[in-house]
Amino acid sequence: xxxxxxxxxxxxxxxxxxxxxxxxxxxxxxxxxxxxxxxxxxxxxxxxxxxxxxxxxxxxxxxxxxxxxxxxxxxxxxxxxxxxxxxxxxxxxxxxxxxxxxxxxxxxxxxxxxxxxxxxxxxxxxxxxxxxxxxxxxxxxxxxxxxxxxxxxxxxxxxxxxxxxxxxxxxxxxxxxxxxxxxxxxxxxxxxxxxxxxxxxxxxxxxxxxxxxxxxxxxxxxxxxxxxxxxxxxxxxxxxxxxxxxxxxxxxxxxxxxxxxxxxxxxxxxxxxxxxxxxxxxxxxxxxxxxxxxxxxxxxxxxxxxxxxxxxxxxxxxxxxxxxxxxxxxxxxxxxxxxxxxxxxxxxxxxxxxxxxxxxxxxxxxxxxxxxxx
Numbered sequence: 001x002x003x004x005x006x007x008x009x010x011x012x013x014x015x016x017x018x019x020x021x022x023x024x025x026x027x028x029x030x031x032x033x034x035x036x037x038x039x040x041x042x043x044x045x046x047x048x049x050x051x052x053x054x055x056x057x058x059x060x061x062x063x064x065x066x067x068x069x070x071x072x073x074x075x076x077x078x079x080x081x082x083x084x085x086x087x088x089x090x091x092x093x094x095x096x097x098x099x100x101x102x103x104x105x106x107x108x109x110x111x112x113x114x115x116x117x118x119x120x121x122x123x124x125x126x127x128x129x130x131x132x133x134x135x136x137x138x139x140x141x142x143x144x145x146x147x148x149x150x151x152x153x154x155x156x157x158x159x160x161x162x163x164x165x166x167x168x169x170x171x172x173x174x175x176x177x178x179x180x181x182x183x184x185x186x187x188x189x190x191x192x193x194x195x196x197x198x199x200x201x202x203x204x205x206x207x208x209x210x211x212x213x214x215x216x217x218x219x220x221x222x223x224x225x226x227x228x229x230x231x232x233x234x235x236x237x238x239x240x241x242x243x244x245x246x247x248x249x250x251x252x253x254x255x256x257x258x259x260x261x262x263x264x265x266x267x268x269x270x271x272x273x274x275x276x277x278x279x280x281x282x283x284x285x286x287x288x289x290x291x292x293x294x295x296x297x298x299x300x301x302x303x304x305x306x307x308x309x310x311x312x313x314x315x316x317x318x319x320x321x322x323x324x325x326x327x328x329x330x331x332x333x334x335x336x337x338x339x340x341x342x343x344x345x346x347x348x349x350x351x352x353x354x355x356x357x358x359x360x361x362x363x364x365x366x367x368x369x370x371x372x373x374x
Contacts, residue, residue: 144250186217318360
């Protein structure tokens with residue numbers, strides 16, 4: 001996949017970071033070629049493995065490649081900030097030159113800081129996430145559902161990176177909450193059902209009073225949504241593709257609906273259709289599972305009480321999350337109010353191996369407690 005901005009970042013780093021280094025010309029050429037390979041991380045995966053989403057190589061190599069790629073991007077951001085600082089200093093000094101030793105130290109500091117921050121971020125990204133507790137005040141919620149507890153898992157991206165042991169630990173932490181319901185909002189996997197057979201097996205142990213309900217994300221469609229839906233159902237989940245189910249608890253009722261992902265039409269399948277998902281639903285509060293935080297205005301107008309989404313990974317890096325926010329309709333992490341509807345966008349439980357980093361944006365297992373709205 002061709003990413004023009006990646007090449008722009010590469011050229012910027014070569015010109016501003018590598019060329020000025022006081023090293024032998026061939027050393028600088030070698031560094032430039034090495035950096036070119038690093039920035040082509042996704043393209044190389046696609047050429048070698050046929051996909052950039054699920055390279056079937058040992059985990060240690062995925063971690064190392066992820067660290068190198070994230071180091072490259074962080075070095076670019078840090079060099080950009082450093083150059084802006086140098087430009088401001090030059091202006092304040094009224095055009096007087098800045099000591100070359102200062103700029104050289106800044107370049108070495110940029111390289112070191114990018115590598116160290118990347119190592120920290122990758123280490124945080126592959127940890128088992130902590131629980132984040134959120135209360136949802138829902139209109140017309142019956143007294144019998146007051147205190148009802150749901151656990152949301154999303155964007156686990158089960159792969160050679162987020163593997164069987166990690167999945168088992170997530171399942172154990174989820175089950176320890178003793179939820180009434182587990183909901184999954186897509187991007188559970190990266191890879192085919194055959195490649196991920198062992199890694200997804202622990203999902204069969206997810207336990208909740210009213211079971212596990214899932215919707216699909218864009219990554220399921222990349223690897224065969226119909227096959228994965230059957231696999232998930234074989235693991236004990238109810239997969240909702242523009243459908244709903246009714247939960248009865250404590251004398252009250254709750255509708256849980258799920259829609260397909262917006263990429264579905266690219267694969268000859270039905271796109272997200274909230275109206276169809278709610279067809280025949282009883283008069284009860286509605287919780288909608290939608291992988292991407294899209295269609296929120298229409299969903300609010302349709303009477304949805306709560307929309308649960310993921311997809312953004314919370315932006316992954318504090319500061320960069322504001323860019324991710326703009327690419328997702330203004331929604332990136334946490335709670336939002338759209339008319340009478342609450343939208344919650346999870347930071348995600350796991351992370352895609354192509355950009356495995358978290359800095360200031362922790363992964364989460366989200367525990368919701370339902371309360372009647374005042």
